[in-house]
Amino acid sequence: MGASTVRAPLTRGVFSIYCSYPRLKSNPLYFSVSLASSVQQVRRAAAASMSYDKQLAAAKKAAFLAARLCQKVQKALLQSDIQSKSDKSPVTVADYGSQALVSFILEKEFPSMPFSLVAEEDSEDLRREETRGTLVRIKELVNDTLASNGMNDISPLSEEDVLDAIDRGKSEGGPHGQHWVLDPIDGTKGFMRGDQYAIALALLDEGKVVLGVLACPNLPLTSVTSYDRHNSQDKVGCLYFAQLGAGTFMQSIDGSPPRKVHVSATTNPEGALFFESFEAAHSSHDLSSLIVKKMGVKTPPVRMDSQAKYGALSRGDGEIYLRFPREGYREKIWDHAAGYMVVAEAGGIVTDAAGNPLNFSRGRYLDLDTGIIVTNQKLMPALSKAVVESLKERASSLQS
Numbered sequence: 403m404g405a406s407t408v409r410a411p412l413t414r415g416v417f418s419i420y421c422s423y424p425r426l427k428s429n430p431l432y433f434s435v436s437l438a439s440s441v442q443q444v445r446r447a448a449a450a451s452m453s454y455d456k457q458l459a460a461a462k463k464a465a466f467l468a469a470r471l472c473q474k475v476q477k478a479l480l481q482s483d484i485q486s487k488s489d490k491s492p493v494t495v496a497d498y499g500s501q502a503l504v505s506f507i508l509e510k511e512f513p514s515m516p517f518s519l520v521a522e523e524d525s526e527d528l529r530r531e532e533t534r535g536t537l538v539r540i541k542e543l544v545n546d547t548l549a550s551n552g553m554n555d556i557s558p559l560s561e562e563d564v565l566d567a568i569d570r571g572k573s574e575g576g577p578h579g580q581h582w583v584l585d586p587i588d589g590t591k592g593f594m595r596g597d598q599y600a601i602a603l604a605l606l607d608e609g610k611v612v613l614g615v616l617a618c619p620n621l622p623l624t625s626v627t628s629y630d631r632h633n634s635q636d637k638v639g640c641l642y643f644a645q646l647g648a649g650t651f652m653q654s655i656d657g658s659p660p661r662k663v664h665v666s667a668t669t670n671p672e673g674a675l676f677f678e679s680f681e682a683a684h685s686s687h688d689l690s691s692l693i694v695k696k697m698g699v700k701t702p703p704v705r706m707d708s709q710a711k712y713g714a715l716s717r718g719d720g721e722i723y724l725r726f727p728r729e730g731y732r733e734k735i736w737d738h739a740a741g742y743m744v745v746a747e748a749g750g751i752v753t754d755a756a757g758n759p760l761n762f763s764r765g766r767y768l769d770l771d772t773g774i775i776v777t778n779q780k781l782m783p784a785l786s787k788a789v790v791e792s793l794k795e796r797a798s799s800l801q802s
């Protein structure tokens with residue numbers, strides 16, 4: 403069966419908390435999964451007394467502006483001729499512009515606090531004479547975005563301001579203090595194709611993710627499974643935000659009132675829908691297919707770029723997200739921090755392939771076991787079992 407065209411309608415119910423002590427005792431996999439779930443719950447409870455409201459408001463503002471900048475570049479890119487679509491420069495302009503804008507806004511909002519940003523880009527290439535034209539385009543894009551979104555009181559940034567803002571993203575993060583974590587455009591391949599991408603921004607406090615914002619400019623507002631691009635009533639552009647202990651909310655990027663979202667309550671793997679990378683080079687489609695087959699999943703995969711997958715899963719568009727990069731690939735914290743938060747606060751579980759919670763306190767990399775798996779609490783035991791069995795099978799078939 404091929405990948406679904408993400409249109410089959412699905413109905414979802416209300417999620418309920420699950421705990422099965424006898425099963426937990428008799429099966430170590432349950433223990434591992436339950437431990438990850440408990441760690442997430444304890445962290446949420448401990449942080450319930452802390453408020454990150456101001457940081458969340460600033461993060462939403464920054465992600466919104468970055469989304470506007472990216473939308474403008476993508477629109478121009480898709481309208482241009484084929485030759486420029488295969489040229490990476492528009493993406494470069496949007497990546498750097500998004501990072502400069504987010505970095506600039508966050509630092510401006512908290513002038514008296516130490517500022518630390520762990521982000522994907524740095525300005526080294528932009529400081530060369532040959533790229534002067536690109537730098538000028540980025541500066542204009544940043545200044546135009548600020549001016550056209552009601553921020554005319556800010557003096558226009560110079561080229562040096564843009565370079566400095568980008569380079570604030572060089573922080574190493576780590577277990578102490580607060581660090582912003584940014585992917586200015588997650589899913590650049592999707593961005594180039596005119597498909598899904600996300601601006602992903604999170605805050606770490608003492609090594610834990612405490613808030614996450616995901617702007618997904620091309621994600622349908624209703625559901626990826628019912629979206630019809632030919633129906634003018636079906637709108638796109640979602641902004642997800644989550645704060646530790648406060649749940650996950652979604653609104654339209656254009657500013658509809660936020661609504662609380664929850665992961666799917668589906669317990670039967672047969673009716674479950676799973677997400678994976680559109681790009682086979684980013685995650686093994688063969689391994690995902692083996693895993694879901696073992697679980698009894700009947701539906702074809704929904705293949706999507708970027709952390710938009712976390713957003714879609716957090717509101718119950720589907721139940722499972724599997725990510726198995728090639729051996730040796732090191733996942734970066736900005737590729738998962740915001741998405742993790744959005745799913746965890748919506749009641750889902752995110753672990754590595756061995757059932758360990760993701761650890762964002764080790765610096766710029768996650769350094770995890772084999773892959774990342776995401777689902778609701780009820781399906782996680784079956785998913786973990788299928789993952790362990792499939793990995794064993796794959797290892798023995800590689801040896802023989």
Ligand SMILES: Nc1ncnc2c1ncn2[C@@H]1O[C@H](COP(=O)(O)O)[C@@H](O)[C@H]1OP(=O)(O)O
Binds near residue numbers: 587588592683684737
């Ligand atoms: N070989 C790879 N394996 C796994 N992920 C990758 C690989 N190459 C790039 N990526 C990352 O995958 C993310 C997109 O994932 P998805 O497949 O879910 O859309 C991007 O952040 C991209 O990183 P980068 O941002 O450095 O391009």
Ligand SMILES: [Mg+2]
Binds near residue numbers: 585587588589736737
């Ligand atoms: Mg990325």
